Amino acid sequence: MATILDNLFSKSPAEIRDRGIKSLNWFRENLRNIRVPYNSMLKQGNFVSTIEFGKLYMFVYDAKHKEKLPYWDLFPLTIPYKPTRNGFYGINLHYIRPRDRVVLLDSLYQLINADSDSFDVSYDLITKVSSLRYAKPCIKRYITTHIDSRISEVPREYWELVAMLPSQQFNINANTVYKESRGKY
Secondary structure (H helix, E strand, C coil): CCCHHHHHHCCCHHHHHHHHHHHHHHHHHHHHHCCCCHHHCCCCCCEECCCCCCCCEECCECCCCCCCCCCCECCCEEEEEEEECCEEEEEEHHHCCHHHHHHHHHHHHHHEECCCCEECCCHHHHHHCHHHHHHHHHEEEEEHHHECCCEEECCHHHHHHHHHCCCCCECCCHHHHHHHHHCCC
């Protein structure tokens, strides 16, 4: 299976630029619509009413204990992998530097379920497979009732490009988050 970098290196500069522009336009369009109130959400585009584990999603999140947390991401880019009683655990790619996201996604691509076009990932894999070590600081618990927007599924063809966009919205400087995360690899 080709890696993300192999895939990018096989493209011409014009193809990379065109794909990047296409991804950025998709991101802007979805960002513009993501704040529509949930009760008026219509099934259209990439907005979903339920999540599928192993896929990549964006949404606005109001952290339950934000006054106690040292930092949190208002706009997670998350791969949900395990349900909880009132939400799910997910891998929020924003908690690591963009260059580490490339390495993590490359490792995750080895775990794609071809039938469902999603990652077959678990906490057990994250803790035991050394190539998934970058996911450790990204593991976050999300409570469904604290999702404060529509949920947007990122189509597979945009995963790596959306992961590189500076869409994180931490309550502190992102570099502080990245530095602390590096200590958890």
